[in-house]
Amino acid sequence: MANVIEAEGLKRSFGDVEAVRGLDLTIESGEIYGFLGPNGAGKSTVVKMLTTLLSPTSGSARIFGMDVVDEADRIRLRIGAALQDASLDDKQSGREILTMQGELYGLTKAEIAQRIDELSTLIEFDAVDRWIREYSGGMKRRLDLAASLMHNPDLLFLDEPTTGLDPTSRARVWEEVRALNSELGTTIFLTTQYLEEADELADRVGIINKGVIVGEGSPDDLKRSVGADVIQVRLGDTGDSVPPIMEEVGRVAGVEHVERGPNGLLVSVSNGAAAVSPVAVALDGVGASVRELTLRTPTLDDVFLELTGDRMEVGQ
Ligand SMILES: Nc1ncnc2c1ncn2[C@@H]1O[C@H](COP(=O)(O)OP(=O)(O)O)[C@@H](O)[C@H]1O
Ligand SMILES: [Mg+2]
Incomplete structure (x- = not known):
């Protein structure tokens, strides 16, 4: 099945606030889709609905053909998510966080150890056994990313993965996103408020403003459309x-x-x-x-x- 994400008329309100106002999305296997919009546009609300953490007010969405409301548990096994408000416990090591995540997905001890070895290249070799409180902002983001990848998901959601990072850390996250996509074929849905990030990374960009997608296409097509x-x-x-x-x-x-x-x-x-x-x-x-x-x-x-x-x- 080629479509990894499908949404029709997806809406979410919080009281009087219409955060997402009727969203149609089709994302194919292997794509990097960049969801670009300013603060408050509705990006995180969409990600939470697609990752089954928040139910839609109306409309529907399917991930790998499974409904986000009715088949949430099955969806969660297939997806990874590094969300904006992820909080890490300062008094744990990177390895402890990754181990917990692996246990959550039912990996064996041996699988967890092997996976941490593979993923520690992402978060610097020597950092995985250090305490989180010694991590820089960039290292925390890469640990988040590694945690979301413990179970080898086919689809990865990244909510503003580089917001607040310095240019060097940002470039490293970009490299990792590209490598995941090109080497493992992971489909990636990432949100950003950085135009350059969408331009650099995304095969296709959806521009969201005030809960509505106002434009969609490859970065080049979008730029050409301005004419x-x-x-x-x-x-x-x-x-x-x-x-x-x-x-x-x-x-x-x-x-x-x-x-x-x-x-x-x-x-x-x-x-x-x-x-x-x-x-x-x-x-x-x-x-x-x-x-x-x-x-x-x-x-x-x-x-x-x-x-x-x-x-x-x-x-x-
Ligand atoms: N839990 C919530 N309760 C009330 N309002 C919310 C909640 N979550 C988001 N919103 C509102 O919904 C709108 C979209 O927010 P959000 O999806 O976080 O935007 P973005 O991620 O693009 O910055 C904003 O107006 C925000 O204040
Ligand atoms: Mg957000």
């Missing part, structure tokens, strides 16, 4: 008044949209190469002090803007 290049203008700090500059640039042929960007303007244009010099001329015409003018292709942030009217604006 515009972006000219980034960095302005000097000479006290330029920005609104008249924006107005002037907005009048240039081929300019679709002008907004304030980091230290200047972001100008969306239908054809970057053709628009650069008229934009430069217009800037010169209003006497703007331009420090830098760069042309770039759209990012997933531009996709998010196009789909929602807002920038994601998280710590990139």
Whole structure:
């Protein structure tokens, strides 16, 4: 069976809050699916429903063809999950946590020892027998990941696996996710609020905002769908008044949209190469002090803007 996750009209409310407002999902075996959205978008609520930890208010979902409400126990044996609010006991060692997890899934002592050997490459060889309180944030995340993998699940859920990690730790988690997917064929559903992470890792991205999927596709397809290049203008700090500059640039042929960007303007244009010099001329015409003018292709942030009217604006 090719579809590992299927959801139809999945909804979840908390009192008056409609956290997830009717979600359709189809995820195939072997995919890395990136669920991208800002804080509060509904990502964790979806993950909790798909991992059988939270029941839907309405709609349905199946994992490996099994219903998340009626066949929760059977589903849990086949999936792994490293969730956002996982709490680790400071007074335990990594090995103790992994052993407990292995026992939970009914592995034998020998299987547990072997699995810890295999997985300790994930969390640094020398750390598995150290106390959790000596672990860095990055090591804790990798231990979480290892714990979710003790029983060799075919489907892995990762809820914001790299939030708060430094770039080096983030890159290591990315490598591990890629290796699991390419070497073991594990299907991966990961949530993130980092555009770069979705772009780097996911075969397919679903963009979620306010409980609704507003766009879905490969990162390249999504970026192509914006259909515009972006000219980034960095302005000097000479006290330029920005609104008249924006107005002037907005009048240039081929300019679709002008907004304030980091230290200047972001100008969306239908054809970057053709628009650069008229934009430069217009800037010169209003006497703007331009420090830098760069042309770039759209990012997933531009996709998010196009789909929602807002920038994601998280710590990139
Ligand atoms: N247990 C809960 N009780 C009440 N509201 C909740 C609960 N869990 C989540 N919410 C609300 O549902 C919305 C989506 O939350 P969540 O799924 O955690 O978003 P994300 O993981 O994308 O940050 C938010 O408005 C959040 O405050
Ligand atoms: Mg969350």
